[in-house]
Amino acid sequence: MEIIFFILIVVYAVFILQLFFGFNKIKDQSISKEYTPKTNFTIVVPFRNEAKNLSKLLASLSNLNYPKNFIEIIMIDDDSKDNSSAVFIKWRMKNDEIDTTLLENLRLSNSPKKDAISRAMPIAKNPWIITTDADCEVNPNWLSSIDGFIQKNSFEMIAAPVIYKTKNNWFHHFQQFEMLSLQATTIGSFGINQPFMCNGANFAYTKKMFLELDGFEDNNKIASGDDVFLLQKAIAKCSDKVGFLKAQNAIVITKPENNLFKLLMHRIRWASKTSNYNSFYPKFLASSVFFANAFIAFGLIALFFGKLDWKLFLILFLIKYSIDYLLILKANSFFNTNKIAIPFASAILYPFFATTVGVFSLFGKFTWKGRRF
Structure with missing residues (x-):
């Protein structure tokens, strides 16, 4: 034994x-002084019962240092029981310089989030799609960092970093340790040319690649994995088109769970897709x-x-x-x-x-x- x-x-x-x-093989990226924005993005945000969190995400999107006419935002309401949609509509009325759309999700599979992203895809106007979550906050230079990385490389899919915004308590710190190890694993796996993991809270790809990969076909019976299965399909088909953006300005901040049961459910949801790799x-x-x-x-x-x-x-x-x-x-x-x-x-x-x-x-x-x- x-x-x-x-x-x-x-x-x-x-x-x-x-x-x-x-981890060391993935070089840190920064925005050059000669940088000029070039890429048009469609930001896709599925949400369900996120009225308490949406305001922070939307405020951070308002503060993006990026041309507003280069941005489209598609929000997909996945049968919320609270006033999440009203929060977004109120924000949209004050930010009419940004092209925005609010959709209701159509359940076609066992994965509501995959359904939501697929729902947005036919009407997305821009060549690059970025997914994030309703309980996140983005850096003012988030899109500039991604665009700069696109301009330097020939990637059509980009994974990017995510971290928790924690309070000063042990339970949040416990989750932060775990998140740090997951992010190190993600970055390290790209460094050894064995990428298999990413986070849908900060994930970008071209609409063209999404369609070429047939989206979530073959894995929409699995409740989670809108990010990793798409990544793994891309790696299998065209690994040279996939990269990781290791940049401070590209970090998306999300929220840890506040009780043990929700944390367990969250992690079981994450881990449930592993056997389908x-x-x-x-x-x-x-x-x-x-x-x-x-x-x-x-x-x-x-x-x-x-x-x-x-x-x-x-x-x-x-x-x-x-x-x-x-x-x-x-x-x-x-x-x-x-x-x-x-x-x-x-x-x-x-x-x-x-x-x-x-x-x-x-x-x-x-x-x-x-x-x-």
């Missing part, structure tokens, strides 16, 4: 170290992460009952902890979040959390936005 645990942690360490070095690498990586965390969780229980050598467990725990912390520090050097302390509590609790999420994503169901999937 000890040999199996050792092999699990060593394999896990190899994966994480690969991502750590891959097409390529070997992400499945092997996901399995390695799951079993490494499961070992720590069950190892702590075994220690309590005296069924495991504490010296061996401590060595393996410290190996995992050290490389996890290195990856988080690497991500934090880019995102500049709150000062990172040594998260011993998170390191002990997270394996139980991750194992629970992994098990339920395979065998359980989840509730999201008042719906059960």
